[in-house]
Structures are given as structure tokens and as C-alpha cells.
Amino acid sequence: MPATPEPRPRRLHSPVDCSVVKCVALTFDDGPGPYTGRLLDELRAADVRATFFLLGQNVAGHRRLVRRMVREKHEVGNHSWSHPDLTTLPSGEVRAQVLRTQRAVEEAAGVAPVLFRPPYGAIDARVARTVGMPMILWSVDSLDWLHRDVRRNIVVGVRRPRSGGIVLFHDIHRPSVAAVPTILEGLKRRGFTFVTVSELFEGRRLAPGRRYAER
Ligand code: NI
Numbered sequence: 001m002p003a004t005p006e007p008r009p010r011r012l013h014s015p016v017d018c019s020v021v022k023c024v025a026l027t028f029d030d031g032p033g034p035y036t037g038r039l040l041d042e043l044r045a046a047d048v049r050a051t052f053f054l055l056g057q058n059v060a061g062h063r064r065l066v067r068r069m070v071r072e073k074h075e076v077g078n079h080s081w082s083h084p085d086l087t088t089l090p091s092g093e094v095r096a097q098v099l100r101t102q103r104a105v106e107e108a109a110g111v112a113p114v115l116f117r118p119p120y121g122a123i124d125a126r127v128a129r130t131v132g133m134p135m136i137l138w139s140v141d142s143l144d145w146l147h148r149d150v151r152r153n154i155v156v157g158v159r160r161p162r163s164g165g166i167v168l169f170h171d172i173h174r175p176s177v178a179a180v181p182t183i184l185e186g187l188k189r190r191g192f193t194f195v196t197v198s199e200l201f202e203g204r205r206l207a208p209g210r211r212y213a214e215r
Contacts, residue, residue, distance in 0.1 A: 016195050018202070018215055022163040024192045025200045026050040026183075027138065029079055029117060032062035033172035039180060040068055046184045048194040052171070053079035053117040053136075056101030063108040070109040075196035077115040077136065078102060085120055086127045094130045115197055115206070123211065134206035136197055138168035139214040144176040153179035158186030164215030166197060 016023065028039065028050060036052075043050055052069055054076055059066055069076050080086065080097040081104075089097070098116065106112040116133035123135055140160045144153050153169070153176055161167050169176045187194070200215050 016193055016199055016202075018164060018193075018195060018200055021193045022191050023195045023200055023215065024161045024163070024187060025166045025195055025197045026169065027053060027077075027117070027136070027166060027197065028169050028171040028176075029053045030055055030058075030083065031171040032058050032065040035174050035177040036062065036065050036171045037068075039171050039177045040065065040072065040074075042177070042180050042184070043074070044072055046181065046188075048184055049073050049075070049196050049199070050194065051075040051077055051115075051136075051197045053077040053115075054101065054105060054113075055079050055083055056081035056097075056104045059101070059104040059108050066105060066108040067110075070111055073196075075115070075198055076105055076109060076111065076113055077117055077197065078105065078113040078133065079117045080119050083119045085122045086118055086131070087122045087124045091126065091130045094127055098131050098133070128209035128211075132208045134208060135211045136166065137211055137213040139165040140167040142167065142169050142176070144173055144179075145170050148173055148175045150175045150179045154182045154186070157183035158190070161187060161190075161192065162214075163192075164200065166200070166212075166214055 078101045081100045086094050102112050115136045116131050117136050142156050
């Protein structure tokens with residue numbers, strides 16, 4: 001939390017002010033994959049916006065889904081090309097992981113990501129500098145990839161988020177997507193408004209290379 005309030009420029013396109021209302025940003029990593037279309041259907045049915053941190057290598061086979069994400073007002077972020085631990089790679093390869101993905105997303109959907117999520121959350125100062133985008137981590141780790149359990153995903157997804165939180169799920173796992181409708185209902189009951197990560201931080205400038213895990 002910043003010690004002093006920063007000036008908050010107003011933008012007309014977002015009606016949500018997360019300094020006033022209780023916001024949560026749901027994020028889905030590692031896709032697109034076989035369950036992403038179903039997830040988009042569920043999000044649309046519930047009128048909820050989310051953020052997808054895409055792997056560049058998965059974009060080419062799912063260009064229509066990436067276009068649909070953008071069309072339906074979700075945010076698309078960069079999660080590297082092939083999910084390596086970037087701290088183990090030479091800087092040239094780190095850059096290639098980022099830029100290839102930027103190009104793939106832009107080519108598929110006409111917009112380039114402005115946010116980066118490092119695979120495994122693995123960052124050091126060199127990687128942060130080399131990537132040169134804001135590093136978006138999370139305040140709730142669902143561990144959905146580990147447990148692959150719908151009921152557990154629901155309990156964690158409904159109970160753990162706090163106002164301004166960023167919740168990590170993976171749309172490449174069926175039990176994660178299957179849990180989403182009930183999670184959305186539960187969070188709505190708790191009074192949450194769903195926003196993209198950029199909307200969550202609207203009015204604040206996100207610095208390249210800095211880490212953000214919640215509002
Ligand atoms: Ni990942």
C-alpha cells in the first residue's frame with residue numbers, strides 16, 4: 001500500500017472504482033486450452049470480466065479464443081512463451097520468451113499485453129529488468145493445479161479473496177473451470193465486483209519490473 005495517496009486520473013471507460021467498491025481480479029494462467037471456451041461461456045453468462053495470462057505457444061492453436069477474450073472485455077496478459085523458470089535463462093532468451101508472446105497475442109487479437117506474470121512467480125532483479133513490464137503476482141494461490149478438486153477450488157475461491165485481491169487459477173484444468181460458476185456466485189454473495197487486473201490498479205501507474213500481488 002502506498003503511504004501517500006497518488007493522484008487518480010479518471011478514465012471514462014471503466015465504471016468501477018476499486019478504492020470504493022470491493023473488487024477482486026480473477027486470473028487464469030497457462031492457456032488457452034481445451035476448457036477455455038467453456039470458461040468464457042461461464043464468465044459471459046455471469047457478466048464477469050477476468051484476466052488471462054497466456055502462454056505464447058498456446059496462442060496459435062486458439063486464436064479465436066484469444067480474439068474472443070478481447071472482444072468480451074477480458075484482459076490478456078503475457079505468461080511467457082513456454083513457461084520456463086526465467087531466472088535460469090540467459091537474458092536474450094528471457095527477452096525472446098516475452099517478445100514472441102507479445103507478437104503472438106497481438107497478431108491473434110490486435111492488442112499487445114501490458115502485464116506480465118512470471119512462470120512459477122520466479123523473478124529476480126535481472127529478469128524483472130529484462131522483461132520490462134509490470135510483474136503481476138497474486139494474493140490467493142488456489143493451488144488448483146495440485147489438487148484438481150472442484151469442491152476445494154470452490155471453498156478456496158469463495159472464502160479466501162479479500163478486497164483488492166488477485167486470485168490465481170489455471171484454465172487448463174477441468175476442475176478449475178468447473179468450479180467457476182459456483183465461485184462467481186459465492187463471491188457475488190460476498191459483495192465482490194469482478195475486474196481485470198488493469199482495472200484493479202486503475203489510477204495507479206504500474207512500474208515496469210515491479211511486483212504487484214494485490215491492490
Ligand atoms: Ni503458469
